[in-house]
Amino acid sequence: MRKILTIILLLASGYLNAQVNHNLNCDTIRVNANSLYKILNKKQLHISHTENRKPLKRISIGKTKFKFNIALIDSEMNILSYEQKSYINNPPRYQRNYLKIQDKIILIDSLYFGDTLPNDYTFMTYFYKSYSFEFGKRKYKALFANNARDNTSLPNTLLILLDVTKKNCFNIVLSEIQACSDLSCLGDFNSDGNLDYLYWGIGNYYTDSVSFYTLNEAKTDFIQDERYYIKLLESDQWGEYLIDVNKSTFFYNICPNY
Numbered sequence: 001m002r003k004i005l006t007i008i009l010l011l012a013s014g015y016l017n018a019q020v021n022h023n024l025n026c027d028t029i030r031v032n033a034n035s036l037y038k039i040l041n042k043k044q045l046h047i048s049h050t051e052n053r054k055p056l057k058r059i060s061i062g063k064t065k066f067k068f069n070i071a072l073i074d075s076e077m078n079i080l081s082y083e084q085k086s087y088i089n090n091p092p093r094y095q096r097n098y099l100k101i102q103d104k105i106i107l108i109d110s111l112y113f114g115d116t117l118p119n120d121y122t123f124m125t126y127f128y129k130s131y132s133f134e135f136g137k138r139k140y141k142a143l144f145a146n147n148a149r150d151n152t153s154l155p156n157t158l159l160i161l162l163d164v165t166k167k168n169c170f171n172i173v174l175s176e177i178q179a180c181s182d183l184s185c186l187g188d189f190n191s192d193g194n195l196d197y198l199y200w201g202i203g204n205y206y207t208d209s210v211s212f213y214t215l216n217e218a219k220t221d222f223i224q225d226e227r228y229y230i231k232l233l234e235s236d237q238w239g240e241y242l243i244d245v246n247k248s249t250f251f252y253n254i255c256p257n258y
Helices: 033-040 108-113
Strands: 006-008 028-031 047-052 054-061 066-074 079-084 098-101 104-107 125-135 138-147 157-163 171-178 196-199 209-215 222-234 241-244
Touching (some): 028 033, 066 125, 079 125, 079 138, 108 171, 171 196, 196 222
Parallel strands (some): 006 028
Antiparallel strands (some): 054 066, 079 098, 098 104, 125 138, 157 171, 196 209, 209 222, 222 241
16 A cells, blocks of 8 residues: 655745646645645745734714724725724624725625625624735735634634726725635736636635636636645644645645655
8 A cells, every 4th residue: 555645844845847646756745824825826926015004093983982993904095994892793884894995985794795794793803914916917905804703713814805906996806714814825826827816715614625716807806717726634733734635636746845
């Protein structure tokens, strides 16, 4: 019986262009949420601007004087985050967290639940960083936030990607709850000149695959290409997973030191 080799992957591991299911030199790779994206994204995006949140002030809204903390997330577009000071069940719309972008209100809950907002849940977001980058003659801003209501201890991060190519205009091309906490989940993984996205949604339970998405022709939304994916196995260590190389289909060999 073939012996299964488990290779502990370091962030500095090397990897070269090749098809993943040809000329393999490993069967499994041990990863966590951070190192997973590092080995899959071998060509990082060029970041033109990075900004950490800047607390501004606290205000009261509505008849009940519900309190919000306001933070500046991105000074280039004056993106403000209005965040609940405390949580209550079944809050009305004006008591839910939101972003203010160029005087337009973006309700965080509506990005994930649509217009039918849940009575028993609302996001308590804490936006901590924004990234600006250019790709394929288009300009983007990626906003990252934690959810204070998430008590799973798993890396569930809110990612909102804005297309800001047109001056004084923006379009939300991606809003996702996923495991990546920086830009390593975005890139051109298949080298076709199109922006791609790797989705790993952990949620409240173990998720066994990383899905591949690519930006549509209109550059307005990401669509899944089910031909490519990374299969994951449970590990004996909490917070770690094993990439099942033989059952994964990707664009190059992800084995370290190949």
